[in-house]
Amino acid sequence: MGAQMRFEIQAAPLDLDLTLGCGQTFRWRRTTDGSWSGVIGDQSVNLRKNGNRVTVNAHPGGRGVREYVLDFVRAHDDIGKIQGRLGEDPVLALGMKKMKGLRIVKLDEWECLVSYVLATYANIPRIMKMVDALAVNYGSRIEHGVYSFPDRMQLSKATVKELTGLGLGYRADYVKELCEIVDEQMLRSLSKASYERLRRELIELPGVGDKVADCVSLFGFGRLESFPIDIWMERALARLYKQRGSYKTLRTFAAERFGEYAGYAQEYLYHNERMHARDSCCAFSE
């Protein structure tokens, strides 16, 4: 069946259902036995909670895979310090109790950019379907039924017509343009940029506005000070903090209130708001 690699990582607290189940990443599925299967780079990965540890199965495996996985779940974050700092906020302290194992993931920059451009004005099940369609049609086959997310060369082969046919709608044009504009050098340059410059330059890309730029900054480039605001976050900020207004207004409020770890605050508030509304629409509810 080909190479397979198995090892354990320690990244407590890490709740797989919370971290992989509700909309940060669109490529992970909960299996019937409660483990999670997805793709990290060119690896087909299964994660299974094993007490205080997580058992990792990776195919095809190889040198450096352990670090890939540790980076993906941001195992090197000082969660205690982050939650201690955010816990100074009484609202957050309350909600955080149920979400201690919710971690921010670190996605590939290109995959994250395309995924969140697709995410505009679509619900999570549909986004998962679109991202999956790109992988199956333009990515590399890793093993049976599992495909990597296509790099720019692979995705460049797609025509707008094909992309529309995969259900991308008006997003097809954005994806096509991104393939033409973004290159490796740009991503490298952005990786070194300050958060403010990163954000500014992302917004210049087609299909990228305030919200997508913040998602890509947070999940793709690992900028923990980023605070994406979608419809759920508007509800959370209005309900819990009595804050309403433009994106800029809310963004400034978040920066002052939550500081360098605003991204974690955002994830706690986002999930809390969705749970509060209803528990449908969450991958791990089934």
Added chain:
DNA sequence: GCCCAGGAGTGTG
């Protein structure tokens, strides 16, 4: 059938 979705782009006041 109806409403909504991890919004962005463009035009207008």
Added chain:
DNA sequence: CACACTCATGGG
């Protein structure tokens, strides 16, 4: 700066 309108479509 804020607001209004359009965009194309599947999921609940």
